[in-house]
Amino acid sequence: MVQRSMAMRNILITALVMLPLVSGAENPDASQIVRDAVNHWRGVASYSEMTMVIHRPDWERAMSMQAWTKGDDKSLVRVIEPKKDRGNGTLTDGNSMWTFSPKVNRVIKIPSSLMGQSWMGSDFSNKDVAKADDIIDQYDHSLLSVSEEDELTIYEIQSVPHEEAAVVWGREVLRIREDHVVLNHSFYDQDGELVKSLESLEIGEMGGRTVAMRQRMGEVDAPDEWTEIRIDAVDYDVDIRDNLFTLSNLRNPRE
Secondary structure, three states: OOOHHHHHHHHHHHHHHHHHHHHHOOOOOOOHHHHHHHHHHHHHHHHEEEEEEEEOOOOEEEEEEEEEEEEEEEEEEEEEEEEHOOEEEEEEEOOEEEEEEEOOOOEEEEEEHHOOOOOOOOEEEEHHHHOOHHHHOEEEEEEEEEEEEEEEEEEEEEEEEEEEEOOOOOOEEEEEOOOEEEEEEEEEEEOEEEEEEEEEEEEEEEOOEEEEEEEEEEEOOOOEEEEEEEEEEEEOOOOOOHHHHHHHHHOOOOO
């Protein structure tokens, strides 16, 4: 009887010790999942070549671009083609963002009040291009569901901004694969209505990791209007000088 009691006691202790591990597996940290996804596409530093297609019911245009990122808060995007748009650029450093147009030969700082405005006439906003860490630092995240798709675990996460956060969205919902690829990113207004959504249309191996190779952004009220970004080439963890992310280089490219 004593041996049986001791055996039962050992089983109970083992179960109690394992409980946090099981709970953690079933209820992963939503904030960490979002952070890992952001770090996955950004890397320590990256260089990419991409094509952006802006589609409207009566016209469509494409632009070829180069993009550099470094750390959490530095990015530079520059248009290569078509010729009439060549040299247009966008620089982000921390919470500041500037654009440059060769036609007017002028660098313009984007005020925070215009971060939600269209970027280069596309369905992406200035904020989308800046890719700031707001969704990590200024949002609370909760796990809505866990599912399986193509033998991969999919986490559906709701992100609600802090009350004092200077953001336009009432909430955002992301579907993130276990390999950190964002499948969908939906944006809801303050009334809880879905406004626009970013969808990954093609996923593959590039730059030594699995990434969304083609994504489409579009508004719910305008299904015939959308913008796609296709990654043509990407290199992660490259050596990039800090002086690439300067206003001088934005105006007069050295790379």
